[in-house]
Amino acid sequence: MSARVTAGLPEDMETNVTPEEAQAEARANEDDLLTGLLAAASYKDDEDENVEIVISRRGKDLFSFRIHPLSEDDFNRCRKRCTKYVKSKSQAGIRVPEEVDTVKYRCMLIYEATVPEDRAKVWDNKKLWKAKDLATGIEAVDILLKAGEKNAICEKLDAISGYELTEEEVAKN
Known part of the structure; x- marks a missing residue:
């Protein structure tokens, strides 16, 4: 049949x-x-998803590192860690967000998105920490990158994490 x-x-x-x-x-x-x-x-572990970031100034390449996509949980965890909370005036025992430290948030995103091997060499470089009196890799991100560089890296991170669709991807949908 x-x-x-x-x-x-x-x-x-x-x-x-x-x-x-x-x-x-x-x-x-x-x-x-x-x-x-x-x-x-497995997008976080897929090396094909990694993007190399090269920091250049005055035509000279200073250093590079690779970033990988972040999950929504990663973005939220970073935002929570950079948010200042205060007690609610209207409800006892409730804490409400007051403000987000956007500089720290962007630095934390870049730090978290950096491939572990590169994070150890660049942001967690103990010699750099000692020379610049730093305590964390997130502080290293802040002093090593200019504001515009951080912005460009965060835009690239958004793109590889799926937050920005290209015209081609929009056309497919």
Whole structure:
């Protein structure tokens, strides 16, 4: 017994497919789907997702590092750590956000997005910390990068983390 499966195909592409063939194709597609899902979930560890950032001034390359995409949880965790909270005047025992330290927030995002090997060499460089009297890698980000450089890196980070769609991606959707 065979079943006719047309599923929206043009008439000239209609084929006769047995239930066994349809089930085998579904299993193959399921494996492809699982492969795609697992690849999508591993974006932080996928070196192809990394972007190299080169810091250049006056035509001279000073240093470089790589960043990887961040998850929404990463962005939120950084925002919470950079937010000052105060007690609510209207509700006892409730703390409400007062302001976000945007400079620290951008530095923290760059630090968190930096590939671990590069983070150790650049931001967590103990010789730099000693020379500049720093206590954290986030402070190193702040003193090493100009405001515009931080902004450009954060824009690139937004793009690779999926917050900015290119015209091509918008057209696909």
